[in-house]
Amino acid sequence: MSSDDIDVPDFGYLPFDHYVMTKWNPTSPLPATQQKKHLVENWIKLGKYGRREYLREIPDPDEIPSDIPQDLLTRKERAHNGQIERTLFIRTWYGDPNNTESREKADSDYARLIGVISDEYGELGLMMDEFFVFDDKEVISSLQAQSGGEGRDERVEFSDGVAIARPGSMPSYVLTALTHCPDQIDGSRVEDLDDFPPDELIEGWQMLLVIIADRKACEDGWVLHLAINHKGHVLPFRVRDRADYVSTNLGNWSDGQRLTENTLNPEEDVEMYMDHGGSASGWD
Known part of the structure; x- marks a missing residue:
């Protein structure tokens, strides 16, 4: 199966997407990969209850600010993120x-x-x-x-x-x-x-x-x-x-x-x- 054939959820479907929308700093001097790592670390540290704040409805595409990156996760990563594997x-x-x-x-x-x-x-x-x-x-x-x-x-x-x-x-x-x-x-x-x-x-x-x-x-x-x-x-x-x-x-x-x-x-x-x-x- 090619990457074009996988079922990829739209940006805003994943709880982490909403965390990125809330916490991303477009003026940060850090490279995107480093800022992403910090976001993931803080996301995990929120714990089970803290992350529930980001269980939100999928936003309309025009509601997503243009300076919010939607490609921090690859297509394959988005397709697998949050699946049943534990x-x-x-x-x-x-x-x-x-x-x-x-x-x-x-x-x-x-x-x-x-x-x-x-x-x-x-x-x-x-x-x-x-x-x-x-x-x-x-x-x-x-x-x-x-x-x-x-x-x-x-x-x-x-x-x-x-x-x-x-x-x-x-x-x-x-x-x-x-x-x-x-x-x-x-x-x-x-x-x-x-x-x-x-x-x-x-x-x-x-x-x-x-x-x-x-x-x-x-x-x-x-x-x-x-x-x-x-x-x-x-x-x-x-x-x-x-x-x-x-x-x-x-x-x-x-x-x-x-x-x-x-x-x-x-x-x-x-x-x-x-x-x-x-x-x-x-x-x-």
Whole structure:
């Protein structure tokens, strides 16, 4: 199917469109891509209730100011934004950018990982919409290079290629993925009800499952699973599971099983290895 054949919603259909109309600064010195990233980050931070303000009727084309960009999302992104898929698969390990052998090994290891994941139920692209599989070497590898140090600095997201997902943070790679589908955090057809649970209750709700192919996943087969709440924050309980269980976990989440159902203490700050009977390897 060509890009001309996809069903693309008009500008103003998506809640994020209305946020852009309200918040876009046509006089900003920032490049459009950078201003868009800031808008997406603030959009996610609004949370479930804050975003409901932007559930509005589609405006007539002549009501949209001429200085409001309508192309911040590509046609393909507009067509997918807010769809039923609630899983993001993000590759973050590309090897040492200054070492050709390391880069080639990282590509080989990643191919093996995808092969093992796909062996269970068929190709990854058949288990989830391939649009939500993010493999962008230029963008993600630069994010990793910016935060590759050690220590407890909250801004450090990787240690020697291994993702450090801190509870309460919005990882840069999650934000980067959501810049392509900002309404994915809720879905474009969010129920507009009068009675909602209190904020403190929905803080622990899982809105997205984010599966990370970092160095530990690519080299050792231990794939990181993150539960993301309505503000884009990592929830405390995380899972490292074997590569051959990723498809099972993806299916369980699609059927409504949250990541926290693997623990009796969902508020515990822990990254649990699901060894399925004592295996010391993520490959078997």
